[in-house]
Amino acid sequence: xxxxxxxxxxxxxxxxxxxxxxxxxxxxxxxxxxxxxxxxxxxxxxxxxxxxxxxxxxxxxxxxxxxxxxxxxxxxxxxxxxxxxxxxxxxxxxxxxxxxxxxxxxxxxxxxxxxxxxxxxxxxxxxxxxxxxxxxxxxxxxxxxxxxxxxxxxxxxxxxxxxxxxxxxxxxxxxxxxxxxxxxxxxxxxxxxxxxxxxxxxxxxxxxxxxxxxxxxxxxxxxxxxxxxxxxxxxxxxxxxxxxxxxxxxxxxxxxxxxxxxxxxxxxxxxxxxxxxxxxxxxxxxxxxxxxxxxxxxxxxxxxxxxxxxxxxxxxxxxxxxxxxxxxxxxxxxxxxxxxxxxxxxxxxxxxxxxxxxxxxxxxxxxxxxxxxxxxxxxxxxxxxxxxxxxxxxxxxxxxxxxxxxxxxxxxxxxxxxxxxxxxxxxxxxxxxxxxxxxxxxxxxxxxxxxxxxxxxxxxxxxxxxxxxxxxxxxxxxxxxxxxxxxxxxxxxxxxxxxxxxxxxxxxxxxxxxxxxxxxxxxxxxxxxxxxxxxxxxxxxxxxxxxxxxxxxxxxxxxxxxxxxxxxxxxxxxxxxxxxxxxxxxxxxxxxxxxxxxxxxxxxxxxxxxxxxxxxxxxxx
RNA sequence: UGUCCGAUGGUGUAAUGGUAGCACAGAGGUCUUUGGAGCCUUUAGUCUAGGUUCGAAUCCUAGUCGGACAGCCA
Numbered sequence: 001x002x003x004x005x006x007x008x009x010x011x012x013x014x015x016x017x018x019x020x021x022x023x024x025x026x027x028x029x030x031x032x033x034x035x036x037x038x039x040x041x042x043x044x045x046x047x048x049x050x051x052x053x054x055x056x057x058x059x060x061x062x063x064x065x066x067x068x069x070x071x072x073x074x075x076x077x078x079x080x081x082x083x084x085x086x087x088x089x090x091x092x093x094x095x096x097x098x099x100x101x102x103x104x105x106x107x108x109x110x111x112x113x114x115x116x117x118x119x120x121x122x123x124x125x126x127x128x129x130x131x132x133x134x135x136x137x138x139x140x141x142x143x144x145x146x147x148x149x150x151x152x153x154x155x156x157x158x159x160x161x162x163x164x165x166x167x168x169x170x171x172x173x174x175x176x177x178x179x180x181x182x183x184x185x186x187x188x189x190x191x192x193x194x195x196x197x198x199x200x201x202x203x204x205x206x207x208x209x210x211x212x213x214x215x216x217x218x219x220x221x222x223x224x225x226x227x228x229x230x231x232x233x234x235x236x237x238x239x240x241x242x243x244x245x246x247x248x249x250x251x252x253x254x255x256x257x258x259x260x261x262x263x264x265x266x267x268x269x270x271x272x273x274x275x276x277x278x279x280x281x282x283x284x285x286x287x288x289x290x291x292x293x294x295x296x297x298x299x300x301x302x303x304x305x306x307x308x309x310x311x312x313x314x315x316x317x318x319x320x321x322x323x324x325x326x327x328x329x330x331x332x333x334x335x336x337x338x339x340x341x342x343x344x345x346x347x348x349x350x351x352x353x354x355x356x357x358x359x360x361x362x363x364x365x366x367x368x369x370x371x372x373x374x375x376x377x378x379x380x381x382x383x384x385x386x387x388x389x390x391x392x393x394x395x396x397x398x399x400x401x402x403x404x405x406x407x408x409x410x411x412x413x414x415x416x417x418x419x420x421x422x423x424x425x426x427x428x429x430x431x432x433x434x435x436x437x438x439x440x441x442x443x444x445x446x447x448x449x450x451x452x453x454x455x456x457x458x459x460x461x462x463x464x465x466x467x468x469x470x471x472x473x474x475x476x477x478x479x480x481x482x483x484x485x486x487x488x489x490x491x492x493x494x495x496x497x498x499x500x501x502x503x504x505x506x507x508x509x510x511x512x513x514x515x516x517x518x519x520x521x522x523x524x525x526x527x528x529x530x531x532x533x534x535x536x537x538x539x540x541x542x543x544x545x546x547x548x549x550x551x552x553x554x555x556x557x558x559x560x561x562x563x564x565x566x567x568x569x570x571x572x573x574x575x576x577x578x579x580x581x582x583x584x585x586x587x588x589x590x591x592x593x594x595x596x597x598x599x600x601x602x603x604x605x606x607x608x609x610x611x612x613x614x615x616x617x618x619x620x621x
Numbered sequence: 622u623g624u625c626c627g628a629u630g631g632u633g634u635a636a637u638g639g640u641a642g643c644a645c646a647g648a649g650g651u652c653u654u655u656g657g658a659g660c661c662u663u664u665a666g667u668c669u670a671g672g673u674u675c676g677a678a679u680c681c682u683a684g685u686c687g688g689a690c691a692g693c694c695a
Binding site for chain 2: 024025029048049050052082084085087088179180183184187188189190191192193194221222224225234235236237238240243245246247248262264265266268269285286287288289290291292312314319325367368369371372373374375376377378379380381383384385387391392396425426455457458466467468469470472499504508509510511512513573575576577578609610611612613614616
């Protein structure tokens, strides 16, 4: 912060109103205005994913917005499954969504997470002498209490049916016998008005009878629909008698075989918001044209409690990845990646397995702000948030990804020194550890060049380099195999240059990481790169053409022995290389892999360190 | 040639009629037993044209460009 001491003093006069702390954006402004106007006793938002896929970084933006607002307003944010289409939704997705949301908001917004008592459906009540339904939350912040569960739109099917009946009785909805193709044809086009369905003026009695029989399962899929009676000539296509209910002879993951008709999104969503007492229903831009319908349905019902209002913001587009659940599903199903939790995926489970922390994701989502401009966010912004968090918390360790053997010819063969190494220079409280040092070491192949370019601050024949935490060494001899590949370096150490030694203060240009050969721990390390080769893979054509063939590289690395006690919940920086974490497959997305025994440890590279040398120098393939 | 929405450095954003600021990225420097981190400096922007106003990124009009919408998906 660049707050000067003087400006940090309390304001004396009653000048301009102080800025609200925390993020501001046009939605928060509106919430604050509603609050000031006394329109709501409590702000209630919701995060309403459809359980037809795994949550991704785009959902994280929505989660941070909805939970963030509720948190700032001491309100509540309901987690709700928007599950009105039984043919696309599965219980596995519900499970993953709940786990992902909990993971992302843990320690940040769990206190305002709205869940409901397990199995509960809306209660009937009387408000202003009118029949009303309300779905109360469980104690907010009930956390992992097993007697709670998310809200489900499908828990409102009975009430939704009642509301539909109400619309029919008031002549605001009718049963339509048009085939799907004819419904399309009658709807017209954006620049051409639609024409009324021939079934538009059925009697209330007939509509009631038909709708009842639709519910009873008397008609096949697609035979009839319930439609709102609005305006077939409306310039807004969603107001041209939109379908409210369709027939689906399909079992539902949450309601089983109870229903043969299922409500459409537009009908279910606004009413679900109402039933839960949502004050601000925040969604993405593509629903903007639906807002008149959202309002129409609620108003047509003359509901006794305050109505929710919809606000739209731009969804996240992130460079070098795809965000549509359909496309991500395709990658999973076609085996282009190894499941929803593949560390290359932008899914929350993928990012988690990759080692990205919830705090980094939240920092990123807060940083990009909330607007109605549909842009493309540079991944560098995300990478910055990831590095910033990891730099503060990761434990430093020495690891060599591509080993090159070094023999210190003047170092005793039977000597092993335990050297002190700091665990985290950003956090002294992380302490120190001992690292064994011996005559034979591994260094990184990249850290030696026989004929280096200028400004190569690493090892070269006749050159000197500092071994981190240890001695300055000089390369005396390069050993090659018969094909000319460098297989070993023979060096001498300046034995006085260790910390505390007489020549410890000598300046050498480069510092290099290393691992003692006899103490080295072998492990598999996966190096990830962006999944796609272009910033907008789905801009045109088949997005899969742009898949990066080098998005993963697996190496056998040599690690310092302290890594034997690696913890799955901690993050590590392999010095000079990047941030890594133990690979932990997601138990929901990847149950088989999660249960399988590991012959040896596997690490995932979350992200490489910023590397100004790599930018200046030609990078190896 | 429908309706709705949007446009501020390369990217993401702030400025709510009154000095166009921040972060990322880029460049340069400093420091460093991580070519990391930190610290310092720096390049770069209001889509166009009119209008209102003492004063416009902001308000108005027109245009340009971009996006969303024609599922019995959400």
